[in-house]
Each structure stands twice: as C-alpha cells, then as structure tokens.
Amino acid sequence: MTETAQPPPAPLAWIQTRMALERTLLAWVRTGAAFIGFGFAIFNFFEALNRTPGVAPPHMHGSARILGIALVAIGTLAMILALVQYLALARYLEGGVFRGAADLAGVPRLHPGLIVALVLTLVGAATLWVLLARVPG
Numbered sequence: 001m002t003e004t005a006q007p008p009p010a011p012l013a014w015i016q017t018r019m020a021l022e023r024t025l026l027a028w029v030r031t032g033a034a035f036i037g038f039g040f041a042i043f044n045f046f047e048a049l050n051r052t053p054g055v056a057p058p059h060m061h062g063s064a065r066i067l068g069i070a071l072v073a074i075g076t077l078a079m080i081l082a083l084v085q086y087l088a089l090a091r092y093l094e095g096g097v098f099r100g101a102a103d104l105a106g107v108p109r110l111h112p113g114l115i116v117a118l119v120l121t122l123v124g125a126a127t128l129w130v131l132l133a134r135v136p137g
Contacts, residue, residue, distance in 0.1 A: 014093065014101035021089055025113045028082035029120055035075025036124045043068025043131055069131050076124030083117055 046064030049055055058064065092098075 011101050014098055018090075018093055021086065021093065022113050025082055025086045025117055028078060029113065029117050032075040032079040032082065032117075032124065033120055035071050035078065036120070036127060037075075039068045039071025039073075039075060040127055040131070041068075042071065047134075065131075069128065072124060072128045072131060076121060076128055079117060079121040079124055083114075083121060086114065086117070 043065060046058070046068070050058065
C-alpha cells in the first residue's frame with residue numbers, strides 16, 4: 001500500500017509563501033547593493049584616474065561619471081520597486097482570504113529584511129544625491 005503525500009496544512013503553506021516573499025526581497029537587496037556599490041566605485045575610480053598625472057584623458061569626457069551615476073540610480077530604483085512590491089504582497093498575504101492561515105498570534109512580527117531594504121534605499125538615494133552634486137554643471 002503506497003502512501004500518498006498529503007498537502008501541507010494551510011498555515012504552513014502560508015508561512016512558506018511569506019518566507020519566499022522575504023527571500024525575494026533579500027535577493028533584490030543584494031542586487032540593489034551591488035548596483036549601488038559598483039556605480040559608486042566606478043564613479044570614484046575614474047575620477048581618481050582622471051586626476052592621475054601621465055594618464056591620457058578619456059575619449060568621451062564624462063562617460064564614466066554617467067555610467068557610475070546610472071548604476072547607482074538603477075540600484076536605488078530597483079530597491080524602491082522591490083519595496084513597493086514587497087509591501088503590496090505582504091499586505092495581500094496578511095488580509096482577506098489568508099486571514100485564517102496568517103494567524104500568528106504570539107509570534108513576534110520582526111521584519112529585518114524590510115529594515116535593511118529601507119536603509120539601503122536611503123543610502124542609495126543619498127549616494128545618488130552626493131554623486132550628482134559632484135558633477136560639474
């Protein structure tokens with residue numbers, strides 16, 4: 001006699017879905033951090049390279065600045081979009097049809113991924129502002 005696999009109870013499926021949402025947010029945090037970090041590094045590397053004696057001037061003046069600023073902007077925008085998606089899906093999973101499955105009375109509701117994403121978004125926005133302020137007008 002073969003046993004058939006039983007579907008997981010509704011609360012367990014809900015928790016798995018909720019944790020998948022957290023993992024997706026953290027994947028976007030890593031992606032956004034990489035874009036912001038690479039953009040900042042490229043901007044500063046080529047700024048230092050342009051001030052180094054004996055180095056030929058760039059063929060396209062300002063292209064490294066544009067690339068660095070664009071990467072920081074893309075990373076910051078990715079973080080904003082990830083936060084919007086996360087908050088919308090979290091609200092959906094905690095209301096309506098899922099209210100019974102989402103009953104986690106007594107379980108602390110900590111959201112470290114959300115906090116990290118918010119802080120990184122602010123860091124990206126501040127970095128973008130600083131880089132734009134350094135570009136000669």
